Amino acid sequence: MTTEPAGERPDLILVVDDDEDIARFVEVNLRLQGFEVAHARDGQEALEMIERRRPDLAVVDLMMPRVDGLELTRRLRADPMTSALPVIMLTAKGMTSDKVHGLNAGADDYLVKPFDTAELVARVGSTLRRNKEFREVSPLTGLPGNSRVRREIAERVRHEVDFAVGYIDIDRFKSVNDRYGFVRGDDFISALAGSLHRAVISVGAPPAFLGHIGGDDFVIISTPAQVRPLTEAAVTDFERTADTLYDPDDARRGYVELPDRRGNVRRAALVTLSIGVALSVAERRLTDPVEAIEVASRMKSLAKHQPGSYVAMDRRRTER
CATH class of the missing domain: 3.30.70.270 (Reverse transcriptase/Diguanylate cyclase domain)
Incomplete structure (x- = not known):
């Protein structure tokens, strides 16, 4: 279960996947762990949603219509306002090349479908922690912010x-x-x-x-x-x-x-x-x-x- 200081909202996770069943499965399990969840059906819808709401992490499917996961991640990394948004890439393939492409595009981590619920929650939690620790440390002095x-x-x-x-x-x-x-x-x-x-x-x-x-x-x-x-x-x-x-x-x-x-x-x-x-x-x-x-x-x-x-x-x- 995620723990938030009193008065702070739960972390918002954006799930980007055109497969409604997968998206619903991810959403339900993340909500059970105390996260707030939003859903976009492809990369284009995700970009529009990110302009309105600032998620703390995005779980992004690799293969999607219009704007796929690789292109979405590249656009996020190219925009100073979203360059630090952590991304976990989802792929239906276990091929090393897909993982490499995802990481090269700027993904922080990846999961291969079908994935275990506990692993999904663990990857989301660890990626959020790493990102927050990085943001909370001064790059000049290494001291907490x-x-x-x-x-x-x-x-x-x-x-x-x-x-x-x-x-x-x-x-x-x-x-x-x-x-x-x-x-x-x-x-x-x-x-x-x-x-x-x-x-x-x-x-x-x-x-x-x-x-x-x-x-x-x-x-x-x-x-x-x-x-x-x-x-x-x-x-x-x-x-x-x-x-x-x-x-x-x-x-x-x-x-x-x-x-x-x-x-x-x-x-x-x-x-x-x-x-x-x-x-x-x-x-x-x-x-x-x-x-x-x-x-x-x-x-x-x-x-x-x-x-x-x-x-x-x-x-x-x-x-x-």
């Missing part, structure tokens, strides 16, 4: 344990991209990921959670007692590492020079960190992951107004 962050906070909310959410980003990060370009900017983001990872390890158990929610924005979820040693270690490590990423002359001066639109040269200080922290403790619980992120984000904005690296903590929640 937004949905994993929300789930980690939701788990702590559900168990009513004390926790802290830290929202971290790099001050004057734009000056790095403007001065050196995006490739060097990515080096700074990777450096911050490494500094945060080392800081998480240094504070020991219970292990803090580290996520990358995009750009130079990171989230750490820890116990309240871990916030100070964790942030101090991260700031010290990152500032030392960041200095080595600047050109030697810029690092020695302590600033970079950037021309504005009028040709005037302005100075931008070297990067530091702003960290906002939301606390959920017995005196006042955070009850929603979105609220926790919003509080931490507001505190990070306050930290931005302070000189140097700064940690702003929402102590009002515990002092009331």
Whole structure:
């Protein structure tokens, strides 16, 4: 049985097959496992349906009229809006060439008719898991992304344990991209990921959670007692590492020079960190992951107004 966090819809599986009996068989068995199912009779109908509804996975027959399974898969892969949609190809033949053609077209997996119900469900489940894990990991840092962050906070909310959410980003990060370009900017983001990872390890158990929610924005979820040693270690490590990423002359001066639109040269200080922290403790619980992120984000904005690296903590929640 599939399990979905409270409030989230079941995964939508699009079954594309002109054989009504096969399509009905697949639909019934997937619905029994908790999936939502839609049916298209050929590739053309599937493309029209995908424009209206965004399925999480497509089970596609190889041989169909109008647009067959191979052509449908190729079109899905060629469209940026559907290129990541996982596809399981169904074929009535056991020939290796059919499997190869399907995989070459971009299918993630295949099943040979007649297939076992348990195998169908297992293939659908494993393909969905692989796809979600890939989508939830930042390609730059390898760290989990937004949905994993929300789930980690939701788990702590559900168990009513004390926790802290830290929202971290790099001050004057734009000056790095403007001065050196995006490739060097990515080096700074990777450096911050490494500094945060080392800081998480240094504070020991219970292990803090580290996520990358995009750009130079990171989230750490820890116990309240871990916030100070964790942030101090991260700031010290990152500032030392960041200095080595600047050109030697810029690092020695302590600033970079950037021309504005009028040709005037302005100075931008070297990067530091702003960290906002939301606390959920017995005196006042955070009850929603979105609220926790919003509080931490507001505190990070306050930290931005302070000189140097700064940690702003929402102590009002515990002092009331």
